[in-house]
Amino acid sequence: MRRLFPVTDQTVTTDSGGPPPGAPGEGGGEGGGAARDREWSLDELADAYAYPEPGSGEPGPWLRANMVSTLDGAAQHDGRSQPISTATDMRIFGTLRGLADVVVVGAETVRLEGYRPARARAEFAARREAAGQGPAPAVAVVTASLDLDFSLPLFTSPLVPTLVLTGAAAAPDRVAAAEKAGARVVIAGDGMGVEPDRAVRALAELGHTRLLTEGGPRLLGQFVAAGVLDELCLTVSPMLAVGDAQRIAGGPSVAVPRRFALVSLLEEEGFLFSRYRRP
Numbered sequence: 716m717r718r719l720f721p722v723t724d725q726t727v728t729t730d731s732g733g734p735p736p737g738a739p740g741e742g743g744g745e746g747g748g749a750a751r752d753r754e755w756s757l758d759e760l761a762d763a764y765a766y767p768e769p770g771s772g773e774p775g776p777w778l779r780a781n782m783v784s785t786l787d788g789a790a791q792h793d794g795r796s797q798p799i800s801t802a803t804d805m806r807i808f809g810t811l812r813g814l815a816d817v818v819v820v821g822a823e824t825v826r827l828e829g830y831r832p833a834r835a836r837a838e839f840a841a842r843r844e845a846a847g848q849g850p851a852p853a854v855a856v857v858t859a860s861l862d863l864d865f866s867l868p869l870f871t872s873p874l875v876p877t878l879v880l881t882g883a884a885a886a887p888d889r890v891a892a893a894e895k896a897g898a899r900v901v902i903a904g905d906g907m908g909v910e911p912d913r914a915v916r917a918l919a920e921l922g923h924t925r926l927l928t929e930g931g932p933r934l935l936g937q938f939v940a941a942g943v944l945d946e947l948c949l950t951v952s953p954m955l956a957v958g959d960a961q962r963i964a965g966g967p968s969v970a971v972p973r974r975f976a977l978v979s980l981l982e983e984e985g986f987l988f989s990r991y992r993r994p
Contacts, residue, residue, distance in 0.1 A: 822863060
């Protein structure tokens with residue numbers, strides 16, 4: 716892996732072992748010296764993907780999304796994201812989980828991807844303890860119907876209790892089934908469904924301010940439309956899938972496209988690992 720952006724003296728020196736940009740023999744100009752590929756340690760990845768430091772007072776929630784897309788915009792192949800991913804993408808996936816307080820995911824993605832509880836990883840233990848976090852992030856499932864299999868390990872044997880985000884009008888018997896399975900039900904809407912801004916606030920009130928969503932596309936589209944997405948970590952896979960696979964975000968279009976700013980770009984074997992933030 717090598718860093719493409721931002722280009723700094725340290726970037727070039729660290730990645731290529733060469734002199735700073737513009738030095739004699741390096742071709743001159745910004746970014747002189749070709750950065751070499753190397754495997755980054757998990758500590759380096761964690762530093763590269765660290766959440767913003769909170770300002771004065773109580774830290775506010777920061778919602779980031781992590782998604783993968785092919786060159787032609789497919790977020791899945793045969794209904795799953797794994798075929799368009801790579802081992803490094805999965806290392807970044809694990810790193811983002813290792814930094815998060817909670818992973819927010821839609822019920823359909825839980826069903827399709829076979830979600831399991833997040834696990835504690837020794838590589839992130841010291842970092843999480845220093846940040847005042849538990850051993851692993853909670854998983855928060857967004858669902859209106861609570862049509863979930865509560866016998867799955869996600870509900871029966873998580874390291875930290877799984878959260879179920881739903882609306883106040885959710886069916887009482889399904890709420891009771893979730894609670895009986897050990898899940899914590901959080902109301903984040905007045906009707907059947909969840910209101911994205913209320914979901915973010917509700918999680919923050921539980922002490923979860925480092926938020927990570929892994930989709931699916933409909934849930935991400937709702938967060939984008941509500942204006943509560945702060946950051947997008949997007950892996951661009953050098954593949955063409957064709958077909959009618961979903962994009963990374965779905966649902967009604969917004970009145971004006973949301974503009975985000977590129978803050979970092981890594982590359983390995985043609986895969987691009989980008990980070991964009993809301994200005």
